[in-house]
Amino acid sequence: xxxxxxxxxxxxxxxxxxxxxxxxxxxxxxxxxxxxxxxxxxxxxxxxxxxxxxxxxxxxxxxxxxxxxxxxxxxxxxxxxxxxxxxxxxxxxxxxxxxxxxxxxxxxxxxxxxxxxxxxxxxxxxxxxxxxxxxxxxxxxxxxxxxxxxxxxxxxxxxxxxxxxxxxxxxxxxxxxxxxxxxxxxxxxxxxxxxxxxxxxxxxxxxxxxxxxxxxxxxxxxxxxxxxxxxxxxxxxxxxxxxxxxxxxxxxxxxxxxxxxxxxxxxxxxxxxxxxxxxxxxxxxxxxxxxxxxxxxxxx
Numbered sequence: 123x124x125x126x127x128x129x130x131x132x133x134x135x136x137x138x139x140x141x142x143x144x145x146x147x148x149x150x151x152x153x154x155x156x157x158x159x160x161x162x163x164x165x166x167x168x169x170x171x172x173x174x175x176x177x178x179x180x181x182x183x184x185x186x187x188x189x190x191x192x193x194x195x196x197x198x199x200x201x202x203x204x205x206x207x208x209x210x211x212x213x214x215x216x217x218x219x220x221x222x223x224x225x226x227x228x229x230x231x232x233x234x235x236x237x238x239x240x241x242x243x244x245x246x247x248x249x250x251x252x253x254x255x256x257x258x259x260x261x262x263x264x265x266x267x268x269x270x271x272x273x274x275x276x277x278x279x280x281x282x283x284x285x286x287x288x289x290x291x292x293x294x295x296x297x298x299x300x301x302x303x304x305x306x307x308x309x310x311x312x313x314x315x316x317x318x319x320x321x322x323x324x325x326x327x328x329x330x331x332x333x334x335x336x337x338x339x340x341x342x343x344x345x346x347x348x349x350x351x352x353x354x355x356x357x358x359x360x361x362x363x364x365x366x367x368x369x370x371x372x373x374x375x376x377x378x379x380x381x382x383x384x385x386x387x388x389x390x391x392x393x394x395x396x397x398x399x400x401x402x403x404x405x406x407x408x409x410x411x412x413x414x415x416x417x418x419x420x421x422x
Contacts, residue, residue, distance in 0.1 A: 151193035152176065152234065160195050160236035161267070162290050162334045168195075168367065169356040175368025177358055178376060181207050181224045183231035185373065190232045196358075197232060198270065198370060199225045201240040201300070206374050213299045216242040218256055225264030237266045238292050243300040246271050250283035257284045257291075268334065272298035274324020278331040285332030293328035295321060296362065297340035308384075310361075312345040325349045337370060338362040340386070361386030 153173055154164040168175050177196040180186040181203045189197060203224055204210035218241075225239040239260050246253035257269045268290035271277055281291050296311045305311070312321040321341065328336050335356040338346050343363030350357045350366050359366035361384065374380060375387035379394040407413035 152195045154195070154234070159234060159267075162236075165196075165236065165335055165356050169354075175356055175358060177368055177370035178373045179206075179370070180228045180373060183227040186228040186235075187231040189373065190235045194235055195368070196236045196238060196370075197228055199228050199237065199239040199264075199266070200270075200372070201242045202372050206372060212302060214243050214302075218242060218245050218259065222260060222263045225260060225266050229265035229267075236268065237264075238268045238270050239264055239266045241269050241271045246277070246280050250279045253280035254283045254287055257289050258287070261289055268292055270294055270337070272300050274321070275327040278327045281328060281331035281333050290334045291332065292358075293325075293333040293336035294339065295324050295328065295336055295341075296338045308340065310340045310342065312341045318342070318345045318348070321345060322349055322352075325353055329353055329355050335367075338366060 152160065153168040153175055154160040157164060165175060167173075175196060176194050177198055178189050178194050179200045179202055180189055180197045181199060186197055199221065201213040201216045201221065203220060204213045204216040208216070208220065210216070221239055221242055225237070229237045241253070241256050241260070245256040253271070260266060260269050269284065270292040271280060272294040273280075274293070274295055277293070281293065284291050297305065297308055299308070302308065312318045322345075325336060325338075333355060335358060336353070337358045337360065338349065339359075340361040341349075341359070341363075343365065346357065346359055346362035347365035356367040358368040358370050360370045371387050375383040376390050377394075378389040378392040379397075381394070383389055404413065
């Protein structure tokens with residue numbers, strides 16, 4: 123069976139029955155200095171030390187292994203899989219089965235990062251009992267470290283039920299994609315004194331319910347800074363400015379896999395163009411007969 127590198131793949135922390143696809147066995151850099159795996163207390167310690175937390179999304183094993191080996195502290199198996207991988211216009215059609223499948227792939231390929239799996243729309247809104255059942259399934263079937271759900275005070279009972287069961291929860295405030303129809307699309311949240319106060323109260327509710335961290339999406343810089351100052355748990359920003367405890371981007375935006383990316387996303391590469399060119403080169407060599415050559419063929 124072919125492997126992803128010429129070096130033997132290191133054993134996954136998930137157990138001997140799970141094959142790791144991490145490209146190399148070196149210790150990843152990141153907030154958990156010398157630790158084998160990033161844990162909840164490492165995130166908290168990073169906030170206390172003023173050390174920035176890194177987070178990227180991941181939806182499959184090969185990508186997760188590369189991001190993990192690069193030293194990313196936290197991998198988010200986001201319901202953004204709907205937009206980025208499944209061809210949906212929004213995150214709303216994403217199912218719990220979709221998240222479990224992707225979460226298992228990411229967690230099995232990860233040696234170091236803290237893996238968080240989104241609870242998709244329709245799997246926790248009915249109340250604490252539904253939320254806990256969804257979270258338990260994610261944890262049992264994926265090997266993830268935590269779950270994430272959207273909402274502040276309206277989701278506090280769900281967060282508490284999951285947290286009380288011993289499952290770490292990451293909150294999500296500001297622009298919440300699962301509520302995009304009610305919010306009028308992807309719009310900045312928390313502008314104006316009243317809206318900022320509402321968002322602050324939601325942040326406090328998420329913390330008091332037991333969340334271990336909270337994502338702040340498309341929030342004014344000043345509001346995100348204020349929330350970060352009064353919360354004891356880490357804040358992870360996306361379109362929330364530099365004064366938060368960490369930053370998250372959708373990996374396809376970060377790596378330039380598409381022609382468009384949101385304003386808040388910096389493109390650190392243009393992998394989409396490189397992949398398209400590689401495919402074009404392959405097609406050209408197949409059509410010309412240049413591939414496969416003798417070195418890519420077997421002899422009697």
